[in-house]
Amino acid sequence: MKIVNKEIKKVDSIGLITGKPFYTDDLVANQEFLIVKLLRSPHAYARIKTINTSIAEKVPGVEAIYTYKDVPQTMFTLAGQSYPEPSPYDRKILDEYVRYVGDPVAIVAAVDEKTAEKAMKLIKVEYEVLEAVVDYEKALDSNVIIHKEKAQTNYDIGYDNKRNLSSSYLEVKGDVDEGFKNSDVIIENTYYTQPQIHAMMETYRTACYFDVYGRLNVISSTQIPFHVRRHLARALEYPSSKIRVVKPKLGGGFGGKQTSVCEIYPAFVTLKTGKPSKIVYTRKETQACSNTRHAMRLKVKIGSDREGNIKAIDIDVLSNTGAYGEHAPTVTALVVYKTFPLYAKVPMRCKANIVYSNTTVGAAFRGYGATQGTFAVESAVNELAHKLGIDPTEIRMKNLVDQSSTVSGDIKRCIQIGKEKFGWDTRKNIDLGNGKVRAKGMAVTMQGSGIAGLDTGSATIKFHDSGDFSLLLGVTDMGQGCDTVHTQIAAEILDVPMDKIIVHTADTDISPYDPGAYASSGTYVTGNAVIIAAKKMKDEIIKMAAQLMKKPVEEIEYFGEYVEDKDGNRLTLRDIGERAVSFEAKNQITTTGTWGGETSPPPFIASFVEVEVDKLTGETKVIDFLSVVDCGLPINPALARVQVEGGIAQGIGLALTEEITFDERGKMLQDSLMQYKIPSREDIGTNIDVVFSYSNEPTGPFGAKSIGEVVINTASPAIADAIYNAANVRMRSLPMTSEKIFRKMYLK
Amino acid sequence: MLLTLNVNGRVRETIISPDEYLLDVLRKLGYLSVKRGCDTGSCGLCTVLVEDKPVLSCSTLAVRAQSKKITTIEGCQEEAKRFAEFMAAEGAEQCGFCAPGFTLTVLAMMKEYENPSDEEILHYLNGNLCRCSGYVSQLRGIKKYMEAVKKDEDCK
Numbered sequence: 001m002k003i004v005n006k007e008i009k010k011v012d013s014i015g016l017i018t019g020k021p022f023y024t025d026d027l028v029a030n031q032e033f034l035i036v037k038l039l040r041s042p043h044a045y046a047r048i049k050t051i052n053t054s055i056a057e058k059v060p061g062v063e064a065i066y067t068y069k070d071v072p073q074t075m076f077t078l079a080g081q082s083y084p085e086p087s088p089y090d091r092k093i094l095d096e097y098v099r100y101v102g103d104p105v106a107i108v109a110a111v112d113e114k115t116a117e118k119a120m121k122l123i124k125v126e127y128e129v130l131e132a133v134v135d136y137e138k139a140l141d142s143n144v145i146i147h148k149e150k151a152q153t154n155y156d157i158g159y160d161n162k163r164n165l166s167s168s169y170l171e172v173k174g175d176v177d178e179g180f181k182n183s184d185v186i187i188e189n190t191y192y193t194q195p196q197i198h199a200m201m202e203t204y205r206t207a208c209y210f211d212v213y214g215r216l217n218v219i220s221s222t223q224i225p226f227h228v229r230r231h232l233a234r235a236l237e238y239p240s241s242k243i244r245v246v247k248p249k250l251g252g253g254f255g256g257k258q259t260s261v262c263e264i265y266p267a268f269v270t271l272k273t274g275k276p277s278k279i280v281y282t283r284k285e286t287q288a289c290s291n292t293r294h295a296m297r298l299k300v301k302i303g304s305d306r307e308g309n310i311k312a313i314d315i316d317v318l319s320n321t322g323a324y325g326e327h328a329p330t331v332t333a334l335v336v337y338k339t340f341p342l343y344a345k346v347p348m349r350c351k352a353n354i355v356y357s358n359t360t361v362g363a364a365f366r367g368y369g370a371t372q373g374t375f376a377v378e379s380a381v382n383e384l385a386h387k388l389g390i391d392p393t394e395i396r397m398k399n400l401v402d403q404s405s406t407v408s409g410d411i412k413r414c415i416q417i418g419k420e421k422f423g424w425d426t427r428k429n430i431d432l433g434n435g436k437v438r439a440k441g442m443a444v445t446m447q448g449s450g451i452a453g454l455d456t457g458s459a460t461i462k463f464h465d466s467g468d469f470s471l472l473l474g475v476t477d478m479g480q481g482c483d484t485v486h487t488q489i490a491a492e493i494l495d496v497p498m499d500k501i502i503v504h505t506a507d508t509d510i511s512p513y514d515p516g517a518y519a520s521s522g523t524y525v526t527g528n529a530v531i532i533a534a535k536k537m538k539d540e541i542i543k544m545a546a547q548l549m550k551k552p553v554e555e556i557e558y559f560g561e562y563v564e565d566k567d568g569n570r571l572t573l574r575d576i577g578e579r580a581v582s583f584e585a586k587n588q589i590t591t592t593g594t595w596g597g598e599t600s601p602p603p604f605i606a607s608f609v610e611v612e613v614d615k616l617t618g619e620t621k622v623i624d625f626l627s628v629v630d631c632g633l634p635i636n637p638a639l640a641r642v643q644v645e646g647g648i649a650q651g652i653g654l655a656l657t658e659e660i661t662f663d664e665r666g667k668m669l670q671d672s673l674m675q676y677k678i679p680s681r682e683d684i685g686t687n688i689d690v691v692f693s694y695s696n697e698p699t700g701p702f703g704a705k706s707i708g709e710v711v712i713n714t715a716s717p718a719i720a721d722a723i724y725n726a727a728n729v730r731m732r733s734l735p736m737t738s739e740k741i742f743r744k745m746y747l748k
Numbered sequence: 749m750l751l752t753l754n755v756n757g758r759v760r761e762t763i764i765s766p767d768e769y770l771l772d773v774l775r776k777l778g779y780l781s782v783k784r785g786c787d788t789g790s791c792g793l794c795t796v797l798v799e800d801k802p803v804l805s806c807s808t809l810a811v812r813a814q815s816k817k818i819t820t821i822e823g824c825q826e827e828a829k830r831f832a833e834f835m836a837a838e839g840a841e842q843c844g845f846c847a848p849g850f851t852l853t854v855l856a857m858m859k860e861y862e863n864p865s866d867e868e869i870l871h872y873l874n875g876n877l878c879r880c881s882g883y884v885s886q887l888r889g890i891k892k893y894m895e896a897v898k899k900d901e902d903c904k
Contacts, residue, residue: 007837007839009833009836009837009839010836010839010841012844013832013835013836013841013844014829014832014833014836015844016841016843016844016847017828017831017832017835017836017841017844017847017848017851018781018821018825018828018829018832018847018848018851019780019781019820019821019822019828019847019848019851020781021780021781023783023845026780029775029778029780030775030776030778198879199879200843200845200879200880201783201785201791201793201843201845201846201877201878201879201880202783202785202843202845203785249843249844250843251783251843251844251845251846252842252843252845252879252880254879282787283785283786283787283788284787478843479841479842479843479844479845479880480842480880481839481842636839638837638838638839639839641839641885642838642839642840642842642880642881642882642885643842644882645881645882645883645884645885646842646879646880646881646882647882648882649881649882649883650879650882672786672787672788672790673785673786673788673790673791673877674786674788674789674790678877678879679883680874680875680877681870681873681874681876681883681887682870682871682874684882684883684884685870686866686870686884686887688882688884
């Protein structure tokens with residue numbers, strides 16, 4: 001391989017780092033776009049009794065103000081999922097009821113931000129404040145019903161609005177009760193994970209305008225352009241053929257932009273006024289009024305014999321979807337889908353309730369439920385190991401899935417490599433003598449590569465007269481580098497240098513359909529589509545050359561920059577391209593590949609961490625972090641490594657500092673980056689290490705599996721166990737802040 | 749009120765309201781590399797150089813920059829491009845949204861420190877958040893870039 005598995009610079013890297021204007025708001029800056037702002041509910045749950053916009057409308061420069069009386073009544077979901085979406089259709093653009101602090105009450109469009117803000121203050125709203133359920137543990141069967149209107153569901157997802165149940169399910173593998181009967185040791189504990197915030201650097205934003213063809217153009221920082229188009233069509237009751245969604249460069253997503261958070265508001269304004277409009281969420285809105293990782297309570301019961309052979313695992317999940325059910329059924333399913341196969345021979349059962357409450361919406365976040373499940377199950381396995389006096393690596397060797405015909409890659413090998421590299425067996429607790437203790441911990445995890453039997457990506461390649469190629473993709477690069485990885489794959493197959501491939505993404509008018517960037521599907525699903533399109537292109541070029549050279553196809557061989565017949569006559573790609581589009585051949589060569597997987601091959605990670613706990617204050621620092629990753633063959637090892645490093649940092653944030661709390665009235669208290677502590681450079685330090693354990697995934701492009709999400713999952717259980725080893729306190733609630741650790745140490 | 753700035757070596761005059769922040773004025777003038785990431789001076793994305801010192805433009809009133817020398821990344825493309833090559837070689841940029849403010853801070857740091865240790869680099873750049881990279885690749889890129897610049901200077 002010449003290009004695949006090479007550390008090639010990202011195709012957009014120099015432009016991005018030198019500050020070129022490619023992001024949503026750069027494309028419309030300093031043009032006359034109406035500024036859209038949302039008046040938001042101060043109450044966690046209320047009915048709008050009266051709303052008077054007449055004074056606000058008189059503010060000079062106010063274009064329009066819309067309330068729930070002005071919007072279409074069709075209900076929808078904003079979850080970025082393939083149609084028919086598993087999420088309940090429980091939203092309206094604006095509703096008479098507001099269901100969390102920050103739920104939109106009115107849409108204001110004005111000439112500038114100041115005018116819009118002035119108008120917002122003059123909108124008179126009289127609320128009937130209703131009793132709210134802010135604590136999701138009290139939501140199920142509460143006397144407060146958050147959605148009185150029954151939502152449409154496309155599948156049986158265990159929805160019951162009368163019980164505040166957005167979704168529920170039961171998944172069983174093997175005979176769990178029998179497993180517990182045969183156990184010598186059973187331990188049962190409850191774990192909590194918090195509503196983590198994506199905190200991507202570019203907040204949510206969208207700009208809309210009508211083009212010369214009278215079509216609604218939507219420029220949006222989104223991971224899911226095709227789903228956005230469909231959502232807009234449904235919510236606005238407007239034909240999708242008249243909507244075009246363009247995704248420029250994205251300033252990060254991490255799953256946050258897998259939900260159509262803000263597109264609907266400017267789209268509605270432009271539709272109504274005919275004028276260009278844009279919305280840019282403030283950081284505060286992005287923190288408190290978009291979506292978060294689902295907070296979960298996970299009760300785990302685990303049974304084992306004395307030798308550490310796990311006999312059964314039972315998980316009882318309560319998940320908080322907040323005010324609306326975006327991604328409610330699917331996120332919680334991953335608690336199961338990504339833990340059951342890891343412990344393949346262990347009988348497992350999971351019962352889950354995903355409840356509505358009056359808090360910000362829970363939705364997609366890198367790891368997508370597997371993160372929460374991993375924290376609980378891996379913590380439980382670690383606790384079991386301690387109870388039995390078995391090394392945490394050994395108990396996993398006894399119970400984890402083996403490499404087999406159904407699983408490519410080897411989690412056990414990841415552990416072996418990691419143990420050696422980390423010096424696991426020789427690293428002991430170190431008492432630094434100043435109240436600080438260092439200790440180690442570990443955990444493993446898996447994810448998938450795309451959604452099996454569902455995710456279907458496409459790629460189109462166009463052969464130019466100049467002999468180079470355009471690669472058109474509907475998948476979205478949000479920084480992870482899929483534009484580059486797909487260019488590498490196409491260049492490898494077409495046997496041309498990278499700069500002969502012009503990558504274009506994503507524009508719903510032009511790009512082939514792709515569900516978008518989520519579920520770790522980019523490299524695996526769309527990558528396979530690129531291979532199909534590129535192979536077809538090679539065949540078409542050979543056919544064209546045969547026609548031009550008047551030789552049978554079998555006698556022509558493709559060598560990338562040129563083709564050659566068996567007599568040694570050559571035609572360059574440039575010659576072929578030029579003549580193909582001309583009157584001579586009349587054939588503009590374009591090929592498309594579409595691919596969807598029957599399976600979702602799992603990437604694996606084993607992580608090893610050493611932390612330093614200050615036993616005086618509970619402050620915990622990560623000293624050393626090693627992840628051994630099996631993602632098949634990394635297409636671009638440099639980009640893959642940085643994805644792992646970034647995921648580890650996000651995982652460390654989840655584990656230690658990223659705290660979200662609500663006051664008794666349901667207002668989020670950490671709604672800025674000042675209060676919500678994502679890791680900074682000094683928090684992460686220098687010692688994050690990544691090792692790849694190569695394997696070959698037969699269904700993956702060049703043997704690759706995806707890596708986007710799996711990287712975040714191990715940090716919290718590994719750190720929790722290291723804290724236990726250092727300070728002898730078992731942290732079962734994330735984040736493990738110094739305050740919580742201190743309390744546990746001294747206020748038992 | 750009339751504000752006069754020297755942006756990237758060019759004198760710009762513009763009418764502003766007294767409560768406008770430097771970030772918004774610069775974006776209005778077309779310096780779109782200047783990004784807003786938060787509203788609380790926490791993320792460092794909006795960093796520009798005022799008289800060669802890194803400053804958070806989202807929390808600096810534009811009037812305070814009156815007659816001052818402002819540098820955005822548009823004004824140091826050559827250095828930025830060279831630095832970008834080292835960052836890109838590590839795969840250290842992902843979404844790139846934090847890159848302009850971060851790059852300017854790196855360039856400012858190099859004027860202040862001759863041979864910064866890892867700890868000094870992390871401390872100097874601690875106010876420049878990045879949610880994608882996990883920072884360690886950026887540190888690798890910075891160190892290699894600094895070595896290369898130093899080698900060039902030694903050759904001179």
